[in-house]
Amino acid sequence: MQATKExxxxxxxxxxxxxxxxxxxxxxxxxxxxxxxxxxxxxxxxHLSEAALWGRDIIWQQNCRYNLPxxxxxxxxxxxxxxxxxxxxxxxxxxYCKRVFFSNGIHHHYGEEKFFPLCTKEYFMKLLExxxxxxxxxxxADKIAEWVYNPDIAPKRKETDKSKDxxxxxAVSFYNGISRKEAEDYYSRFIQPDKxxxxxxxxxxxxxxxxxxxxxxxxKIGGVYSKNIEKIVENLRKxxxxxxxxxxxxxxxxxxxxxxxxxxxxxxxxxxxxxxxxEAKVDYISGFIETYLDPLGRKASWEALVDVRDEDAxxxxxxxxxxxQWFEDNCPINPLYKKSEVKGISAKVVDALCLAGDNFPSPPxxxxxxxxxxxxxxxxxxxxxxxxxxxAYENAAMEKQQSVLAEFAYTEEEKxxxxxxxxxxxxxxxxxxxxxxxxxxxxxxxxDQNALREYxxxxxxxxxxxxxxxFMFDKKMIELGLIPxxxxxxxxxDSYIRNGLLAQLTRIEEDKDLTEAHMQAxxxxxxxxxxNSDSVxxxxxxxxxxxxxxxxQALRGTFGGLLTIIQEIKSTGDYPKGKNLVEKYGxxxxxxxxxEVIERxxxxxxRAYGGFVNLxxxxxxxxxxxxxxxxxxxxxxxxxxxLHYGRTYSFD
Numbered sequence: 108m109q110a111t112k113e114x115x116x117x118x119x120x121x122x123x124x125x126x127x128x129x130x131x132x133x134x135x136x137x138x139x140x141x142x143x144x145x146x147x148x149x150x151x152x153x154h155l156s157e158a159a160l161w162g163r164d165i166i167w168q169q170n171c172r173y174n175l176p177x178x179x180x181x182x183x184x185x186x187x188x189x190x191x192x193x194x195x196x197x198x199x200x201x202x203y204c205k206r207v208f209f210s211n212g213i214h215h216h217y218g219e220e221k222f223f224p225l226c227t228k229e230y231f232m233k234l235l236e237x238x239x240x241x242x243x244x245x246x247x248a249d250k251i252a253e254w255v256y257n258p259d260i261a262p263k264r265k266e267t268d269k270s271k272d273x274x275x276x277x278a279v280s281f282y283n284g285i286s287r288k289e290a291e292d293y294y295s296r297f298i299q300p301d302k303x304x305x306x307x308x309x310x311x312x313x314x315x316x317x318x319x320x321x322x323x324x325x326x327k328i329g330g331v332y333s334k335n336i337e338k339i340v341e342n343l344r345k346x347x348x349x350x351x352x353x354x355x356x357x358x359x360x361x362x363x364x365x366x367x368x369x370x371x372x373x374x375x376x377x378x379x380x381x382x383x384x385x386e387a388k389v390d391y392i393s394g395f396i397e398t399y400l401d402p403l404g405r406k407a408s409w410e411a412l413v414d415v416r417d418e419d420a421x422x423x424x425x426x427x428x429x430x431x432q433w434f435e436d437n438c439p440i441n442p443l444y445k446k447s448e449v450k451g452i453s454a455k456v457v458d459a460l461c462l463a464g465d466n467f468p469s470p471p472x473x474x475x476x477x478x479x480x481x482x483x484x485x486x487x488x489x490x491x492x493x494x495x496x497x498x499a500y501e502n503a504a505m506e507k508q509q510s511v512l513a514e515f516a517y518t519e520e521e522k523x524x525x526x527x528x529x530x531x532x533x534x535x536x537x538x539x540x541x542x543x544x545x546x547x548x549x550x551x552x553x554x555d556q557n558a559l560r561e562y563x564x565x566x567x568x569x570x571x572x573x574x575x576x577x578f579m580f581d582k583k584m585i586e587l588g589l590i591p592x593x594x595x596x597x598x599x600x601d602s603y604i605r606n607g608l609l610a611q612l613t614r615i616e617e618d619k620d621l622t623e624a625h626m627q628a629x630x631x632x633x634x635x636x637x638x639n640s641d642s643v644x645x646x647x648x649x650x651x652x653x654x655x656x657x658x659x660q661a662l663r664g665t666f667g668g669l670l671t672i673i674q675e676i677k678s679t680g681d682y683p684k685g686k687n688l689v690e691k692y693g694x695x696x697x698x699x700x701x702x703e704v705i706e707r708x709x710x711x712x713x714r715a716y717g718g719f720v721n722l723x724x725x726x727x728x729x730x731x732x733x734x735x736x737x738x739x740x741x742x743x744x745x746x747x748x749x750l751h752y753g754r755t756y757s758f759d
Contacts, residue, residue, distance in 0.1 A: 123506060129202060146735075156413050161339050162411055170212035177213060200231065200234065211467075220616070232248065264278050273403075304481050305481065313406070394409070395408065410463065416455050417458055453490065454490040459496055492538050499719070500717060511711070514707055533602075536575045548570070559682055559685050563685075566676060566688070607632060608634065725739075
């Protein structure tokens with residue numbers, strides 16, 4: 108990773124927000140413990156980060172088959188165009204570039220819909236012609252412009268309208284020329300070799316229609332995305348000598364073997380070794396992991412994360428994991444769906460050092476892996492709260508005078524409670540969601556882990572959220588010293604309802620539905636509570652709509668009841684019931700309310716979405732060329748980093 112100039116080193120007047128465009132703000136995150144790391148640990152971080160960054164082209168291809176040639180065209184223009192860069196047309200073109208780079212493609216990273224340049228097609232063609240002479244881009248300029256501007260080409264990254272063929276109509280590259288029925292029929296014929304330990308079939312592959320019929324092609328060296336995976340493996344091998352213990356070395360070797368073969372049993376073996384390794388300070392994630400992007404919820408997007416444990420903050424997570432059995436035993440769900448013995452839940456707070464693939468530039472702030480239910484049951488899970496990202500969001504908000512809280516909170520009491528307790532309540536909710544929520548409950552022996560299909564991700568995120576919300580108001584939280592009082596829990600409830608019914612709607616274009624799983628989950632829970640409980644009421648003052656809570660204990664009961672319902676749906680694989688719950692509460696938005704929320708938000712001059720540039724690492728060498736140390740740098744240009752990545756971590 109190439110370093111930026113010395114002047115971008117961290118300082119007392121450190122600014123988090125470095126760019127704003129469209130509905131997006133780009134931030135920097137801090138890492139304050141670099142000097143405390145050993146040279147061996149820094150070597151490990153460097154090579155793991157290089158492995159992560161070499162995988163970035165995979166997510167671009169997964170998101171849409173047109174993305175890479177479009178990105179190359181944009182990079183050519185930004186690098187080579189020698190004309191006027193001050194006029195309105197250029198400015199609109201540059202905003203489009205930033206939106207594409209932020210979304211890893213031509214579709215909105217949350218809303219799924221295709222977006223378009225505000226500069227004219229004629230101007231875009233002029234830029235292409237003047238900047239791409241003699242390149243592959245020049246040969247296909249007409250096609251590229253058509254892909255960019257034609258609204259009928261790849262209109263949705265992931266189609267969610269169930270009246271359509273959600274596989275055939277999605278732009279994602281998991282299925283090439285395949286209908287939903289063909290995809291489901293293909294996988295219905297697969298027989299699990301061990302039903303108690305089912306393989307994650309299809310997670311790392313694409314299926315295509317050929318003259319010989321439907322074929323599955325695996326992501327591995329010699330298969331799909333081979334060039335990128337070769338570079339990932341090359342750098343993972345360089346990391347091996349610097350692993351902090353034998354178990355970390357072993358799971359890294361297994362990951363390398365998995366990338367070489369694509370073997371799903373090896374993937375499970377790797378996850379078991381990874382989840383059982385909890386001593387190393389440096390950790391990482393790499394692979395085809397989350398299935399949110401697949402309309403059928405089977406195939407996974409590629410992602411990577413390199414992180415370092417925050418020792419002090421981890422103590423909070425460890426306290427939760429040590430009491431995981433108590434939370435499982437006291438969960439309000441049917442005892443049939445509880446784990447009799449909670450195994451191996453480890454939890455930690457980390458600081459990120461490299462984000463890549465589907466984690467860049469807009470990552471989650473909490474992760475709980477692995478996703479395989481049987482591994483969770485037999486070996487446990489690893490919960491990760493990414494503290495420096497969460498704190499970057501908080502500090503970035505303080506750089507703005509206007510706030511979502513001031514606009515959408517109903518009472519001064521709510522506002523003051525948020526100012527005092529929001530950081531703690533957010534951290535705890537994330538910890539409990541990841542550490543306890545995802546790791547709770549069990550499937551019945553006869554339940555297929557893919558039974559909930561396209562609704563699985565939404566229901567799982569709702570289940571984990573509800574687990575956290577329910578226990579936030581338990582006296583056990585005070586007994587453990589996790590919260591000083593229930594004002595923290597009240598703040599968590601206030602913010603969840605306010606976000607689920609109002610604030611998150613600022614992220615969605617008018618007349619659009621919710622399509623992203625986490626947003627659907629929040630809407631499902633908040634809407635269910637509003638419609639099925641008197642504890643959440645709607646207020647109108649000065650032509651503005653608010654939602655406020657009248658009875659927090661009653662609302663806790665509602666959350667517990669909904670958790671019971673969703674756990675039963677998951678444990679039994681009740682697809683019709685899950686479908687009904689999501690479609691009734693989680694997708695459709697009241698049009699008048701949505702219009703009002705957007706108009707109020709526009710007046711705040713804020714950006715609904717946020718993401719990050721990565722830290723950059725510079726090797727320090729002695730006279731012999733030997734690396735004696737590494738130095739962190741803090742870039743201040745989103746475009747500059749993206750163009751550097753395009754030059755360094757991709758293939759022509």
